[in-house]
Amino acid sequence: MFRRLPEATGAPIPFTFDGREMVGRRGDTVAAALLAAGISVCRTMAVSGAPRGPYCMMGVCFDCLVTIDGAANRQGCLVLLVEGMRIKTQAGAPQAQAEEGAT
Amino acid sequence: MKTIAAIEAFADRYDLAIVGAGPAGLAAASLAVAHGVDVVVLDENASPGGQIYRAVTSTPMTRREILGEDYWRGVELVQEFSGSASSYAPSTTVWNVARGLDGDSLGRDFEIGVSLRGKARLLRAKEVILATGAQERPFPIPGWTLPGVMTAGAAQIALKSSGLVPDGHLVLAGTGPLLYLVAAQLIEAGASIRALLDTTPRANWMSALTATPGFLASPYLAKGLALLRMVHRRLDVVGGITALRAEGQKRLNRVAFERAGRRTELDCDLLLLHQGIVPSINLSNAIGCAHDWDDVQLAFRPQVDAWFASTVQGVAIAGDSAGIAGGESAAARGRIAALGAAFRLERIGAGQRDRDAAPLRAELALLARGRRFLDVFHRPAKAFRVPSDDATLVCRCEEVSAKTIRETVMLGACGPNQMKAFTRCGMGPCQGRLCGLTVTEMITDARAVSPAEVGYYRLRPPVKPVTLAEIAALPQTADAEKAVAR
Incomplete structure (x- = not known):
């Protein structure tokens, strides 16, 4: 869906999406890195289960919600990609879970 | 410019908090700081520039002609801001701005709820400038x-x-x-x-x-x-x-x-x-600023005075969030709002404020020429604002269809807030950003009244999602503890 221009030569940033290894570039948001990697669906809706992908890229639409390193409901378009991030499709409504260390 | 990279690095209190680091926010900050105002700029993005000058100092784009000279004009604004003494908090979400009440420990300060890297904090500021810009209709x-x-x-x-x-x-x-x-x-x-x-x-x-x-x-x-x-x-x-x-x-x-x-x-x-683009009004709406329907731009915009001060004392609204006028106007509006704030903070007198504002007002008048042509010419057709197809989703978050909206109006939902209570329309994470205007216009159309009469969602904080864990971890004031003590 998107390709990167030759001048975009930022340092490569490896990450995983649903366990698959991918590489973004320094300066990418999570949503941009996913689009560059050919990913167009990053969540399914809580109501109907329909697939969604990034729509506005500026924090307005919340269609790029993903789970990042175990934290659900992160706006992929506002989070800068960091090396080693484990990003997952957010399937439906996220389940409440205790944070590490909580009793 | 002092960059704030961790929640602990904020001061407890600032003279002026500016929300948004687009042209209005950057220009306002640089000018206010020059008059001795202690400023913090809070911005959701990782680098300054807003949407129009997005990533202007960090973009990988090297061929200038691709993005055009109007884009690169943003470099100057960012450089001026970078050289200023302003505090700057990138990747920071503002989820609430609340005014203190007479008698509580806040006094007349604002309390601003922010989150940075998964941690929340409440800051205080005497004045606030909202420079939250615009979003696509x-x-x-x-x-x-x-x-x-x-x-x-x-x-x-x-x-x-x-x-x-x-x-x-x-x-x-x-x-x-x-x-x-x-x-x-x-x-x-x-x-x-x-x-x-x-x-x-x-x-x-x-x-x-x-x-x-x-x-x-x-x-x-x-x-x-x-x-x-x-x-x-x-x-x-x-x-x-x-x-x-x-x-x-x-x-x-x-x-x-x-x-x-x-x-x-x-x-x-x-x-x-x-x-087209429309003002981002979620924060000004939640603060309680009065808004008007703009019948040419087909959107709600906050009421502001000649200093871009809103109807809530101490809150000014600059840039496109005060009504769409474009990036160059946004910077001039930001500077005028900053002069207003510096005056209220008693850093400059009325004479200097008015003198300094005069050339900015002249610039705004020049930039306003022909703006109305663009507004009228690009006025989107009703067919694309009020969907006639029943299955079209109006509320993307809660997946509420045009059919449901129309049926709910027939059942007696006379405004967006009743619509929200009946259908969950506008209750999802985007908080009406992508359905609010459609719902107002659909109700307007069905009831044959004016959009001003129908109104908009009454938005409430938090205006951006914040986790319960972040709220629970907030430091408590003595007042707050007393309020819940038995």
């Missing part, structure tokens, strides 16, 4: 929620910040100067665009020309014409589009459109929609 057509349908602004952001260009079968659709600007930028960057489907109503030509003879003297004219010529020369522009539909099962694979009663289909991997 909702474009509710059948299939607009399919993966593969994005906004033109989204593609521009991907280009500016990551050097990404659309690949495969690409179609642009809608109206507005930004649609043509993005088309031109994508062409320059080497994208191949199958078609630009222009939904500008034919009748707009006449109403725009008769309403605004001043456009001939406007700085937008030459720029706009050059852009139009370039786009028309280099791609297939199809005008007079009266209906649009994004089609596909799990993702977009076709766009269907109607023109002069004839339906045509195009294979398509990426459809970029755009029909």
